[in-house]
Amino acid sequence: MEERIIQFIKNIVNQHGYKGVIIGISGGIDSAVVAALCVKALGKDKVYGILLPERDSAGDTVSDAKLVCKTLGIKYNIISISPVLKDMGIYSMEHNFYFIPRKIKQMVVMRKWKALSKTDAYLEDLYNKGSGEFLRGISYYRVKHRIRMCYLYMEGEKRGYAVMGTTNKTEYLTGFYVKWGDDAVDIEPLLHLYKSQVFQLAKKMNIPEKIISKPPSPDLIPGITDEYALGISYEELDRILEKIENRRSLLGEDRDKIKRVKDLMSAAKNRNIRMLSIK
Numbered sequence: 001m002e003e004r005i006i007q008f009i010k011n012i013v014n015q016h017g018y019k020g021v022i023i024g025i026s027g028g029i030d031s032a033v034v035a036a037l038c039v040k041a042l043g044k045d046k047v048y049g050i051l052l053p054e055r056d057s058a059g060d061t062v063s064d065a066k067l068v069c070k071t072l073g074i075k076y077n078i079i080s081i082s083p084v085l086k087d088m089g090i091y092s093m094e095h096n097f098y099f100i101p102r103k104i105k106q107m108v109v110m111r112k113w114k115a116l117s118k119t120d121a122y123l124e125d126l127y128n129k130g131s132g133e134f135l136r137g138i139s140y141y142r143v144k145h146r147i148r149m150c151y152l153y154m155e156g157e158k159r160g161y162a163v164m165g166t167t168n169k170t171e172y173l174t175g176f177y178v179k180w181g182d183d184a185v186d187i188e189p190l191l192h193l194y195k196s197q198v199f200q201l202a203k204k205m206n207i208p209e210k211i212i213s214k215p216p217s218p219d220l221i222p223g224i225t226d227e228y229a230l231g232i233s234y235e236e237l238d239r240i241l242e243k244i245e246n247r248r249s250l251l252g253e254d255r256d257k258i259k260r261v262k263d264l265m266s267a268a269k270n271r272n273i274r275m276l277s278i279k
Contacts, residue, residue, distance in 0.1 A: 027064030145181025175268030
């Protein structure tokens with residue numbers, strides 16, 4: 001698995017004449033694994049990390065991202081996207097939480113996440129449905145990934161570097177990414193791997209335990225982790241996804257969990273549609 005991805009990265013970079021690769025290092029497991037694979041494929045001097053925190057980022061986001069870069073020995077730069085978001089009026093769309101302790105922010109956000117959705121917040125998100133306030137919340141967090149991707153391409157193009165993606169198969173099949181945000185990349189080395197396989201690869205590649213053990217989170221709004229938004233654990237999600245993908249028996253699986261996964265997959269197909277046009 002590891003060698004196949006490493007060769008894939010080498011081939012694409014060489015075929016398209018890239019001088020190296022650039023990665024948005026979030027402090028999470030996916031970007032850490034991608035960075036490690038790129039270092040093995042190209043050498044640390046051809047891998048550059050960009051850290052793009054903002055006002056709502058968790059307190060350990062930057063320190064964890066720096067830990068990844070230092071462990072791998074790659075150069076990096078930190079660019080706060082807060083000034084751009086502020087100039088765009090993004091932060092004024094929501095209540096000003098700047099001086100409120102993060103734990104309280106998390107409770108408020110989670111309560112709001114439940115209150116604004118009539119049925120299921122994540123599914124409404126994928127279908128672009130919900131009240132006006134809920135839709136404003138969607139635009140509030142999605143713009144952050146889109147601004148980050150603008151910075152990554154600006155920095156990448158200045159160097160002649162490819163922009164690496166970090167989306168895995170589980171995220172793609174369940175729509176857990178931002179369209180024209182973190183899916184807008186040149187190379188996606190993890191798109192064939194379930195999240196559980198990414199964890200396995202991380203352990204094999206000696207990614208710091210702190211990165212492996214932290215709860216996966218999009219780090220866009222306080223308190224919302226991946227599993228909280230998805231409404232199911234990654235262990236259960238991957239197991240059922242794999243069975244559905246390979247047409248294996250679902251006997252023994254919880255019916256509600258099966259329905260949840262199928263609902264996520266159906267909604268994700270709506271997200272995966274790039275553009276509607278006259279045929």
